[in-house]
Amino acid sequence: MDELIPIVKEINEAEYELNAMLLPYYQQIMEHELSVKQSLILEVVYKQKQATVREIADQMKVSSSAVSQIISKLDKAKYVKREINPSNRREILVSLGEKGEDYFAQMQQVEQDIIERYYTKLTMEEVMQLKHITLKLKGIVEQELAGQN
Template sequence: MNKQINKLIPIVKEINEAEYELNTMLLPYYQQVMEHELSVKQALILEVLYKQKQVTVREIAEQMKVSSSAVSQIISKLDKAEYVKREINPNNRREILVSLGEKGENYFAQMQQVEQDIIERYYTKLTMEEVMQLKHITLKLKNIVEQELAGRD
């Protein structure tokens, strides 16, 4: 087992370094989206809203594994900046429903355009088979990590 790990270490380091360098080279393309000056937690909340459309503060807190009051504070800042909208849940007036606001929608529209540009410029230079292999391996590693982390809870 140690021999295998010793062989894996330089390979994984090379993969990680290549991924880091790739992200660094692509940073100028993402710069226009990053000008929104969002914190990591704010961006995570926007990502949750983008994927789920409308959720409660409690649901966001559970997904992020933080307190509802912490999420509420972040939501307040995002609301003032028009990244999110808040409304009272008509089915449970004690709950606040949160969804993307105008700036939040613009943020993801810009992100999608950047991703489209990167796909057209770079991924089209790979064969479909190479793209499918990359997808397969990436998803397989993601599933391994998810299963390992789920076992720790």
């Protein structure tokens, strides 16, 4: 355990420095000035294409009223669109708006640029090792967190 701590600290420091070096790539996206919660809501809507306020709240583990307030701001800024669910008129369906589509188009371009510029300098075996270790660590964290509930 004692030998693990400095190694993990070194990994965390390298990851922090890596993110700091890549920050210029993300500047165009950061100009959107979205809060973390707004970004998370957009991510849920982007992945699902369309989601109800309740579904978003459940995924984020927050109240529907908190999500509704954030969605209202995102709607005014054209990041999302809201419409009444024709199947259940009490539900509001949320999908990406014009600025939301633009936000994710920019994210994909940044990701593509980073892959082309940096990840292509790794071997496929190294990329697969990185993927394997990252997914394994994610699974461990998910299991541990699920055990806490």
